[in-house]
Amino acid sequence: MKKKINTNTLILGGVSLVALLVMYLVVPSVSSVYMMTVLNGAIIFYVACLGITVMLGMGGMVSFAAISFMGIGAYASANLSLKLGVPTIVSMLGAILVSMLAALIIGAVLLRLSGTFFTFSTVALVQISYSIFTNWKEVTGGPDGMGGISTFEFFGVKAVKPNENYMVLLTVGILCALFVLRLKKTNLGRALSSVRDNEIAAKIMGVNVYRTKLAAFVIAAALAGLAGSLMVHNHHFVAATSFTFDQSTTFVIMAMLGGVSNPFGVFMGTVLITMLPEWLKPLQEYIRLVYGLGVMLLMVFMPMGLWGLFTGWVKKLKAKFKIGHKVMIGISSTKEG
Amino acid sequence: MENLLELKKVNKRFGGVITALDVDMTVKAGEIHGLIGPNGAGKTTLLNLISGITPVDSGSISFAGEDITEYPAHKRARMGIARTFQQPRFLERSDIEENMLLSNDVAKPMHFFRSFFSKKDNSYIQELDELTRVAGFGFGLQDDMSSLTYGQKKLLEIVRSMLTHPKVILVDEPAAGLNSVEIENAVKLLQIAAKERGIGIVLIEHAMDMIMNVCDNITVLNFGQVIACGVPDEVSANEEVIAAYLGREKNA
Amino acid sequence: MGMYLQLLVIGLSMGMIYAMIAMGIVLLIRAVGVLNFAQGELFMMGAYVTFALSVQLSMPLWAMLIVALIIFCLFGALFMFSVYWPLRKSTWSATIIISTLGASTVIKEIAKIIWGSVPVVQPPIIKGVLELGTVRLEYQYLFIIGIGLLLIVGTFLLFDKLYIGRVMQAAAQDKYSAELLGISTVVTTMLTYMISASLAGIGGWLVSPLFLVSTSLGSFMLKGFAGMVIGGLGDVKGAVLGSLLIGVIESFSTLFTTTYKDAVVFLVLIIVLIVRPQGFFGQKISEKA
Numbered sequence: 001m002k003k004k005i006n007t008n009t010l011i012l013g014g015v016s017l018v019a020l021l022v023m024y025l026v027v028p029s030v031s032s033v034y035m036m037t038v039l040n041g042a043i044i045f046y047v048a049c050l051g052i053t054v055m056l057g058m059g060g061m062v063s064f065a066a067i068s069f070m071g072i073g074a075y076a077s078a079n080l081s082l083k084l085g086v087p088t089i090v091s092m093l094g095a096i097l098v099s100m101l102a103a104l105i106i107g108a109v110l111l112r113l114s115g116t117f118f119t120f121s122t123v124a125l126v127q128i129s130y131s132i133f134t135n136w137k138e139v140t141g142g143p144d145g146m147g148g149i150s151t152f153e154f155f156g157v158k159a160v161k162p163n164e165n166y167m168v169l170l171t172v173g174i175l176c177a178l179f180v181l182r183l184k185k186t187n188l189g190r191a192l193s194s195v196r197d198n199e200i201a202a203k204i205m206g207v208n209v210y211r212t213k214l215a216a217f218v219i220a221a222a223l224a225g226l227a228g229s230l231m232v233h234n235h236h237f238v239a240a241t242s243f244t245f246d247q248s249t250t251f252v253i254m255a256m257l258g259g260v261s262n263p264f265g266v267f268m269g270t271v272l273i274t275m276l277p278e279w280l281k282p283l284q285e286y287i288r289l290v291y292g293l294g295v296m297l298l299m300v301f302m303p304m305g306l307w308g309l310f311t312g313w314v315k316k317l318k319a320k321f322k323i324g325h326k327v328m329i330g331i332s333s334t335k336e337g
Numbered sequence: 338m339e340n341l342l343e344l345k346k347v348n349k350r351f352g353g354v355i356t357a358l359d360v361d362m363t364v365k366a367g368e369i370h371g372l373i374g375p376n377g378a379g380k381t382t383l384l385n386l387i388s389g390i391t392p393v394d395s396g397s398i399s400f401a402g403e404d405i406t407e408y409p410a411h412k413r414a415r416m417g418i419a420r421t422f423q424q425p426r427f428l429e430r431s432d433i434e435e436n437m438l439l440s441n442d443v444a445k446p447m448h449f450f451r452s453f454f455s456k457k458d459n460s461y462i463q464e465l466d467e468l469t470r471v472a473g474f475g476f477g478l479q480d481d482m483s484s485l486t487y488g489q490k491k492l493l494e495i496v497r498s499m500l501t502h503p504k505v506i507l508v509d510e511p512a513a514g515l516n517s518v519e520i521e522n523a524v525k526l527l528q529i530a531a532k533e534r535g536i537g538i539v540l541i542e543h544a545m546d547m548i549m550n551v552c553d554n555i556t557v558l559n560f561g562q563v564i565a566c567g568v569p570d571e572v573s574a575n576e577e578v579i580a581a582y583l584g585r586e587k588n589a
Numbered sequence: 590m591g592m593y594l595q596l597l598v599i600g601l602s603m604g605m606i607y608a609m610i611a612m613g614i615v616l617l618i619r620a621v622g623v624l625n626f627a628q629g630e631l632f633m634m635g636a637y638v639t640f641a642l643s644v645q646l647s648m649p650l651w652a653m654l655i656v657a658l659i660i661f662c663l664f665g666a667l668f669m670f671s672v673y674w675p676l677r678k679s680t681w682s683a684t685i686i687i688s689t690l691g692a693s694t695v696i697k698e699i700a701k702i703i704w705g706s707v708p709v710v711q712p713p714i715i716k717g718v719l720e721l722g723t724v725r726l727e728y729q730y731l732f733i734i735g736i737g738l739l740l741i742v743g744t745f746l747l748f749d750k751l752y753i754g755r756v757m758q759a760a761a762q763d764k765y766s767a768e769l770l771g772i773s774t775v776v777t778t779m780l781t782y783m784i785s786a787s788l789a790g791i792g793g794w795l796v797s798p799l800f801l802v803s804t805s806l807g808s809f810m811l812k813g814f815a816g817m818v819i820g821g822l823g824d825v826k827g828a829v830l831g832s833l834l835i836g837v838i839e840s841f842s843t844l845f846t847t848t849y850k851d852a853v854v855f856l857v858l859i860i861v862l863i864v865r866p867q868g869f870f871g872q873k874i875s876e877k878a
Contacts, residue, residue, distance in 0.1 A: 056683060060681075060683060062683050062686050062687065109859060109862060109863050110859075110862070112862060112863075113818075113862060115682065116618075116623075116624035116682075116686060117624075117818060119624065119686060120624060120814045120818070121818070121858070121859070121862065123811060123814070124811060124814070124815060124855040124858055124859065125855070125859075127808075127811055127851055127852070127855050128851075128852045128855045128856065128859075131848075131849060131851050131852040132849075132852060134848075135848045135849060245808075249690055249694070252687065252690065253687075253690075253691075256687055285702070286698070286702070288694055288697075288698045289694070289695060289698035289699065289702070291691075291694060292691045292692065292693070292694030292695035292697075292698060293691070293695055294691070295687060295688065295690065295691030295694070296671065296672065296688050296691040296692060296695065298691075299676060299679075299684040299685070299687055299688040299691070300675045300676060300688075303679065303681060303684045
């Protein structure tokens with residue numbers, strides 16, 4: 001066994017510092033108000049898409065349920081802050097809790113199905129939730145939606161302009177990304193990977209497959225619920241039309257485009273899909289066609305998304321320059337040492 | 338010595354095919370128990386029944402004095418029943434380290450929140466290193482699973498099962514597809530497990546010389562039924578066994 | 590009494606439509622093991638293609654049917670070679686599912702580009718309303734039941750009784766042995782895709798006079814899926830019976846609620862999943878260790 005000096009951490013730290021500086025200082029100062037609004041929307045979607053990283057990237061389960069829980073979180077927040085007037089932080093936590101509870105009950109049923117049948121049952125769920133969101137006027141405001149929801153306010157400081165909202169959203173987004181990154185390194189994360197790769201091997205390794213899947217489902221719902229809460233406080237408005245099946249497929253596409261197994265990849269995908277309509281204004285009519293074709297090509301040529309491409313490239317670089325620490329196990333280490 | 342693993346009148350059929358018929362078998366701590374029989378005799382099925390991947394139709398399985406017949410597979414694994422497969426099963430899309438950490442999770446179960454906030458547990462590395470040396474190869478911990486050869490994966494699967502600190506290991510055809518040096522190392526690993534650590538081992542194998550050399554006891558299956566059970570010499574002298582299995586091997 | 594009869598007939602005819610979608614999905618699951626998310630869009634294309642042929646090109650019924658069937662088969666083949674074939678060796682089943690999802694978007698958008706997003710009207714094949722006392726039924730419903738029955742029985746016979754059907758099943762169950770026996774799995778898989786696309790397409794043609802022809806017809810797939818799951822996962826007979834049940838439940842639920850009509854159907858689906866996860870006709874399939 002031998003450890004080399006860890007240059008990895010150094011490089012990683014430097015890159016993240018620069019990225020943070022750019023995101024917190026450079027982006028808001030160079031972007032127009034309109035651009036900030038677009039970016040804010042992207043970050044909200046990003047938080048929901050992180051749930052797909054947990055479900056699909058880590059657990060190998062294709063789920064469209066994100067949009068349902070985003071809706072549940074959104075209406076929970078809307079009701080909490082409109083009818084009870086609770087502070088933002090309580091409203092956000094409330095949204096997370098309500099969607100987790102809903103996910104626990106719904107997931108307990110749906111996860112009895114395996115593979116593609118589970119996937120389709122989540123589609124059914126999206127239809128049911130959409131129908132409820134549109135018709136349950138007392139709680140959702142029906143097709144007209146609910147307006148006048150308070151903006152972000154923490155400890156007496158109010159976010160008013162889009163770039164102030166951006167600071168809040170960015171911070172929440174980064175925290176969520178860090179959470180998911182860390183989740184991968186926990187026993188639950190490993191159990192999820194084992195369920196994805198081979199359910200029988202997972203059982204033999206002492207993994208309770210059903211409970212592991214359920215945990216992932218609930219965590220994904222918490223992220224989606226939080227995204228819903230962020231949405232109502234950012235837009236001050238919520239309507240059922242935001243929670244359609246089409247939006248849900250867009251989430252999956254965002255996650256897959258960037259690389260579903262990694263929060264950075266999902267970030268790339270979310271930003272790309274949100275900015276594409278801005279960059280391709282003249283092609284507006286064909287934009288969804290482009291998505292569809294893009295997804296089909298992506299699945300054939302790089303199922304791991306853009307991030308997969310990038311990590312492959314980094315791996316090669318690392319091997320070439322022998323960067324990074326490596327723990328050697330077994331016979332060959334004696335030869336080297 | 339008390340019986341670690343005990344099967345009583347275990348039955349299993351798939352449709353019309355009987356794969357286990359009133360099977361009785363006992364495995365003691367530190368014993369290497371061979372499980373042999375012609376192809377389709379129901380050996381792998383029996384391992385699936387013991388590890389809980391398939392439920393029994395009737396009969397009982399007890400382990401360390403507890404009736405585990407109704408327990409799900411993951412619970413049995415956590416109680417100390419480890420297992421390897423004919424085709425090694427790893428997380429192929431993760432690196433070796435993650436695979437080994439997964440077995441560490443079985444050895445040292447931890448609450449999710451503690452796992453979330455604690456540093457990476459590296460305590461298993463020393464043991465992994467020692468066992469891998471016995472297995473006769475080496476690797477970088479952060480290498481991809483695909484960097485290992487088929488034989489190395491099969492050996493690593495035995496190593497992994499030992500890392501979970503089980504009481505019993507069910508080993509399914511460890512020698513198949515391995516070269517002679519690798520087979521020797523596999524035997525060494527199994528002997529360390531049984532003799533030094535007192536783990537009970539159920540060993541399915543077609544390589545008869547390996548079975549005859551390493552096994553303390555042998556159970557012979559044919560069409561899901563136990564036709565003989567005893568020490569290697571007894572079994573190899575048994576008429577029925579020779580007729581059903583050994584005879585055919587010798588003629589072949 | 591008359592109202593119940595009316596609801597029953599409407600329910601059964603909608604059930605037939607769902608059954609045609611569900612059967613197509615089941616056939617593909619059995620042949621290639623993939624859930625096709627674009628089945629609803631193939632269904633929608635059926636409505637648009639027949640609209641284009643009979644209204645825009647004013648073809649007579651017989652010519653329209655022949656041309657439409659050829660187009661459906663071409664769709665099936667094209668679909669197989671663009672969505673399934675490049676990914677058949679993929680180790681990650683999620684990639685194919687998501688690819689079919691991409692395909693469904695592509696088909697929907699192409700339809701929008703060709704026919705616009707304003708719904709169009711398809712005249713019924715048989716005009717008029719049947720009146721029996723208090724019962725009022727468009728003939729189209731009866732027509733759907735007739736054609737649907739014919740197609741479903743036909744598909745059964747094809748797969749159970751005819752040689753080609755059995756070959757296709759054999760190839761679906763064991764690709765390797767089938768290749769050894771000289772059965773081309775490419776051809777059998779392609780045939781399955783063609784039949785599946787045709788079933789969906791004809792379903793779209795049958796239903797379009799009752800609704801407007803629009804891209805939202807794709808959502809019919811969800812009901813077909815509900816029927817398939819209720820009937821039993823991956824079982825053709827179950828898919829048909831489950832779909833009929835869904836049609837009838839949906840139709841009778843309008844007695845109590847119109848706003849939550851869709852939710853009722855999917856609620857039934859979820860209840861069935863709780864009580865009997867393998868469906869009414871399915872057997873538990875266990876993975877081989």
